[in-house]
Amino acid sequence: xxxxxQDPGPFNVPxxxxxxxxxxxxxxxxxxxxxxxxxxxKEPKLLMSVYSSGNEDGRFxxxxxxxxxxxxxxxxxxxxxxSATYLCAVSHNTDKLIFGTGTRLQVFP
Amino acid sequence: xxxxxxxxxxxxxxTGQSMTLLCAQDMNHEYMYWYRQDPGMGLRxxxxxxxxxxxxxxxxxxxxxxxxxxxxxFLLGLESAAPSQTxxxxxxxxxxxxxxxxAFFGQGTRLTxx
Numbered sequence: 001x002x003x004x005x006q007d008p009g010p011f012n013v014p015x016x017x018x019x020x021x022x023x024x025x026x027x028x029x030x031x032x033x034x035x036x037x038x039x040x041x042k043e044p045k046l047l048m049s050v051y052s053s054g055n056e057d058g059r060f061x062x063x064x065x066x067x068x069x070x071x072x073x074x075x076x077x078x079x080x081x082x083s084a085t086y087l088c089a090v091s092h093n094t095d096k097l098i099f100g101t102g103t104r105l106q107v108f109p
Numbered sequence: 110x111x112x113x114x115x116x117x118x119x120x121x122x123x124t125g126q127s128m129t130l131l132c133a134q135d136m137n138h139e140y141m142y143w144y145r146q147d148p149g150m151g152l153r154x155x156x157x158x159x160x161x162x163x164x165x166x167x168x169x170x171x172x173x174x175x176x177x178x179x180x181x182x183f184l185l186g187l188e189s190a191a192p193s194q195t196x197x198x199x200x201x202x203x204x205x206x207x208x209x210x211x212a213f214f215g216q217g218t219r220l221t222x223x
Contacts, residue, residue, distance in 0.1 A: 034212075
């Protein structure tokens with residue numbers, strides 16, 4: 001079983017929709033949590049870090065639930081340009097940085 | 110500011126050949142990582158390093174070796190390439206002050222083993 005798991009999707013949503021992704025992690029020693037975005041055939045880039053109290057960046061909201069060991073990403077008012085693969089990543093005190101399998105999002109007109 | 114640079118960008122190897130992938134970063138980062146990405150598998154950690162002269166195994170280390178002789182460089186070696194090592198390889202680096210720092214990636218190396 002992978003240490004970090006995601007639903008691979010694809011999630012096909014119309015423009016303007018709200019979509020949410022979850023990511024579960026198995027190592028309770030995990031300390032830091034991230035969402036990365038990866039466009040086709042490109043390298044991943046940081047979308048946002050995930051803080052304990054939850055955090056928001058424009059249309060994007062990230063949440064952390066330590067008790068249930070999952071993080072979530074909510075995208076409001078989806079744009080065509082949001083179409084990409086969203087990877088969650090988890091870091092723990094060994095300084096490993098482990099990624100999930102990624103969730104593919106396709107926003108259609 | 111180049112960030113993270115991977116060399117080469119593309120390579121075709123025959124089964125049994127060896128090669129070294131080079132990752133260079135100019136951000137003075139402590140931590141460096143090598144990942145492979147296959148369809149439906151996300152990024153899987155091969156090896157990583159938390160400082161010059163140190164390396165550690167990741168999720169899928171078999172068939173690979175690494176070295177971090179200089180802080181700015183992290184080398185990934187394939188001693189005897191196999192078709193199962195056909196993949197896209199990404200290198201990443203990040204600041205070592207705490208675990209909550211952004212990882213920056215290179216543009217990837219597309220390796221095909223025939």
